[in-house]
Amino acid sequence: MDKQTITIYDVAREASVSMATVSRVVNGNANVKPATRKKVLDVIEKLDYRPNAVARGLASKKTTTVGVIVPDVTNMYFASLARGIDDVATMYKYNIILTNSDSNGEKEVNVLNTLLSKQVDGIIFMGNEITDKLREEFKRTKTPIVFAGSVDEQNIYARVNIDYTAAVQEEVKNLIDRGNKRVAFVCGPLEQAINGQFRLKGYKQALKSAGIPYDDKLVFETDDTYKTGTLLQPALMSVNATAAMVTDDELAAGIMNGMSDAGVKVPDDFEIITSNDTKLTEMVRPKMSSITQPLYDIGAVAMRLLTKLMHNEPVDEKDVLLPYGLMKRESTK
Amino acid sequence: MDKQTITIYDVAREASVSMATVSRVVNGNANVKPATRKKVLDVIEKLDYRPNAVARGLASKKTTTVGVIVPDVTNMYFASLARGIDDVATMYKYNIILTNSDSNGEKEVNVLNTLLSKQVDGIIFMGNEITDKLREEFKRTKTPIVFAGSVDEQNIYARVNIDYTAAVQEEVKNLIDRGNKRVAFVCGPLEQAINGQFRLKGYKQALKSAGIPYDDKLVFETDDTYKTGTLLQPALMSVNATAAMVTDDELAAGIMNGMSDAGVKVPDDFEIITSNDTKLTEMVRPKMSSITQPLYDIGAVAMRLLTKLMHNEPVDEKDVLLPYGLMKRESTK
DNA sequence: CTGTTAGCGCATTCAC
């Protein structure tokens, strides 16, 4: 199947110049006399010539495409990051190969390898956990890698996040200050560093500052899904929790709806604060208070950082922390 | 930046065979003696050789990547389709280059051209409107194209959808049968064929069958956003509508929340039925009744169809209609 | 400012 019929050679012949010259005008090289430039441009137009990026990639060792590994685009959180990434990529003339990993370590390794075989110029990785095997693969390549919305507890890779620990600490403190003695912490898998190390740490620090002993019965490790959230109300009640810090919006929405459906009033009887500030927080009733994160920007900044890495520009900070905030809505008092 | 150091030539030398033989084993060609195959495989393992897909693409004229043009991945509807596409693509050893177009005709044309310059083997297009300029561009390429969740009123391109007209007609009929004399039709831009030609047609047909005159005051053309939905309550009330057929879930959620916030009870005082059955429908209160579409499958089937086109296999039907249904929830009586 | 010459890494005839 011939996708492309006319080549740089055709326009060279037609314009009575060498292919080098055609290459120059196509690549915007200044060293071309305006007259011949115009001549070439006219032929390109006339022949409807379109440079073959694959050949170009082989010759130049640059593909102007970056690989993006994401757990699931269907998750609004990641979709927002992906959008930020794509916009900035487009801005810098890159395209993205998007792959869903389902946070599956094996898939991540596979996908990384096919991305590398396709000679992507860089990689943006989103994933809550980095297996040793994956780290090994990362280490084997010189292709620049940036983590977006994903921590690297080993402090090796460039990444952009918010300060999850501080954010959680602050909001749990607020919950406590408002009189909640028993604040639950409902999170995704604790083996994921972002939960088990960063967020949980913030939770514990807030308790400690308030002089409240840590009770692991108040920690609910889940799979981050809406469905699971809807089923949590009885368990939450049974440990006498009066508020919950939740690490995912869909999960939080599930909890809240589960509470409401069981007749528990939010926020009067139970306060909920969530973490990702996706647009879902505005769509449920009551609207959910949330830690705010600049989702789109996390993706955008990560991609911008990657362009610097790809162009060998200096980067002043590998661990970029973007500002977070709190959006008070109706699920907290 | 050398992403790849060792080539097919290195393994050929190291294994004391020709590069042709290495190429054969890499590509699973049967004409290789098991012994030499093993020898080569061992060297590949030892050298950690990874075929360069770009070079392969240039030589074979196949990139095993397809371009996907989507209005916005941040929209759950499209994210679901994209997920289906990626999964099937992966299944058939393809990768996807994902690009957001914002339904902007100019961007679509640009993106299409860069996709083609990158020699993608096929394209999946999602977009509610196809400008003439875009059709022109489509026409100029031999690269297979499939529309996913996007109609082609000119009946030229392969596509997979549900029968939007029939679905809307059916649900509007139900609304009328339940006693609603004035059913509003709230949709996205009417210049988009899917709204202006398919869905609106179903709405009109339902009215006609019921002997109710068409009143264009009941048709609300919007931009499909949640925000817009929240502002629609006064207008809807002013035309004495008692129910609405809505073409987008976020839009519908906005309308519903707008109603609730204004003290209008859904579904008692106002019935709402939406169209995309994204998970949002379950998360809002009351849960929204919706036309159901197999979102993931639309993407999956579209990608499957594209593989057939790319492999020159026969396709029996260019206009694939997947089954739709109705999920009765709480926003209708 | 422009042309010539080499490859980039691999698939693919065509011989052997």
Added chain:
DNA sequence: GTGAATGCGCTAACAG
């Protein structure tokens, strides 16, 4: 069953 040769379409020195 295996190797040698050629070219995919383009960029990148290197001359001139």
